[in-house]
Amino acid sequence: MMRDNRVRRLPMALSALVALALAVIPLPAAVDALRPDFLVLVVFYWSIESPRAGGLALAFIAGLALDVIRGVVLGQHALALTLMAAWATHLRLRLRVFSVLSQSLTIFALLTGYQFVLFWVDGATGSPVTTFSRWLAPVIGALIWPLLAGVLSRLHDH
């Protein structure tokens, strides 16, 4: 059991690092608003696939990393990601037998919840972002989910 967990941690950490890099990689301004939250999707994937190897700790740490890199109030992304990763973990047994479409719809709900927590903390701390484009990220994220989950599951097998 211990060995099992240890083996799983490497692809987990690796994919999280790559996703973190993708979150800040420079893109043309037009595409920038369409950038999916890669790190969030990766955290969801691992919450569903092997919650005991990382689970909420991974979500919390990834959230803190996003807070530091984005320069927002410390704990904002950590809170949103923890809550939604816990929800994903709770749903994982059902998610695994869902069809691709249902999975994407669930991921869309989780991403929307994530954006909502961010939105709420933004407002509560007095620096609201009121552009509508932020609500685009969940749609893009849900669309890209099957692809990302496929890649990650390939990585997981090795």
Added chain:
Amino acid sequence: MVAFRNTEASGRTTGLLLRCVLYSLLALGLIIFDKRYDHVGQIRRFLSVVAYPVQVAVASPFEGWDWFRESVSSRETLRADKAKLEAELRLANFRLQRYEALEAESQRLRALRDNTADVANRFVVGDIMDLDIDAFRERVLVDKGARDGVFVGQAVLDAGGVFGQVARVEELTSEVILVSDAAHAIPVQVNRNGLRTIAVGTGDMSRLKLPYLSTSADVIAGDLLVTSGLGGGFPAGYPVGTVAEVKRDPAQSLAEVEVRPAAALDRSREVMFVWLKPDAAPAPAPPAAAAPPPPHQGAPKK
């Protein structure tokens, strides 16, 4: 097709709720402490040093590509660049000829009025790191931080004019909020007649607006806006932008004024941090670790 394997022996979720509540409380605590008090500054500073390698790793391929493209650029390009720069230099020198005399005259007049101007006295050049920090806010990361004496609220200029101000300082980097950020406002003055107002960002790098001018205000397209120096954050007299369009609707009490920023907000790669007045300048920071943030505007901390 995405298929998750059912490798897990038991669907054990005991403690999931507990852990969720625990981590959430931790995060909430961080938010509150970060917002209300400055207790987490040290944690944040430490974390940002940890994040620095990631930022450099992401930015360096793009900077490397730029460097490569520059080093293989053709002789014609270089010659054209040189000609352009020479022309610019000639123009700048031409404008500078009278600068010294005007500066002296200005100082003399100010002395008569017993009014000391905010004179920018030390500059440090920083490189903008090639990173997208946040898609919804106009901010950039610059590779100068607390170690170089940068402080929060410091004015940042580029070759064209006012670029923004420092929003957050880390050990090795600092985050600059652009004048075009929707949350940024800067006190300005119409250079032609001295009319004072405030220029507010729009969230669009190519536009600022002056929302507080009445329809009868004397402002026309083409007016140069310079910093007024009121508020003390920015040195006076640096160009902020030119008025692009003035819309006067008789039914409204306020005019809609659109401004094109003077700084190349979307193209600059280097910016200058400015220190006002000699006594506000911190000693050129020695590379000693854990140096406290320099005093803001000469006001001693503690």
